[in-house]
Amino acid sequence: SISVPAHLVDALYEQTVAIHKTKTPTFGFHKRETPADYIEQNYQENILCHVQEFLLRYLVLEFLQNEIRSRKILVAGTPRLTKIDIKRNQDALFTFDLSLFPPISFQEWKYLPFK
Numbered sequence: 001s002i003s004v005p006a007h008l009v010d011a012l013y014e015q016t017v018a019i020h021k022t023k024t025p026t027f028g029f030h031k032r033e034t035p036a037d038y039i040e041q042n043y044q045e046n047i048l049c050h051v052q053e054f055l056l057r058y059l060v061l062e063f064l065q066n067e068i069r070s071r072k073i074l075v076a077g078t079p080r081l082t083k084i085d086i087k088r089n090q091d092a093l094f095t096f097d098l099s100l101f102p103p104i105s106f107q108e109w110k111y112l113p114f115k
Contacts, residue, residue, distance in 0.1 A: 002060050004092040012051045013088055020047065052086050060094045074101040 017036050020043055026034045040047070068075055076099040083095040 002064060002094045002096070004055055004059065004094070006089055006091050008059075009051060009055070009086065009092050010089060012054060013047060016047045016050050048086055048088075052084055052092070055086075055092060056081070056084075056094065064096060068098075073098070075099065076101050 017039050020039045021034050021036060022032050024034065024039065024043065025031070026038065029035075029038070064079060068079075079096040079098050081094065082097045084093070085095075086092040
């Protein structure tokens with residue numbers, strides 16, 4: 001599992017709300033004058049989806065690959081994302097499933113059948 005601190009999640013959430021304020025057409029409000037509370041209330045699922053996608057694409061996957069490489073873990077295939085828990089004011093948790101190679105035991109080199 002990979003955890004992303006709540007302060008990062010909240011900062012991205014606020015930035016996404018600010019972008020939605022300028023880009024989302026809303027009835028009853030002038031362009032770029034839509035209140036942030038209205039955006040959060042009506043587009044919360046979309047906002048969390050954008051934050052989740054950004055974190056996964058630009059932080060979590062790279063961190064996971066670096067950890068696998070630095071710990072010299074032999075992985076069969078690519079890591080599978082099994083669960084994402086992301087909420088505002090909480091740490092985001094990304095859970096992966098890894099298929100590991102079984103350890104390979106070698107005989108002493110003198111006993112190998114090569115000539």
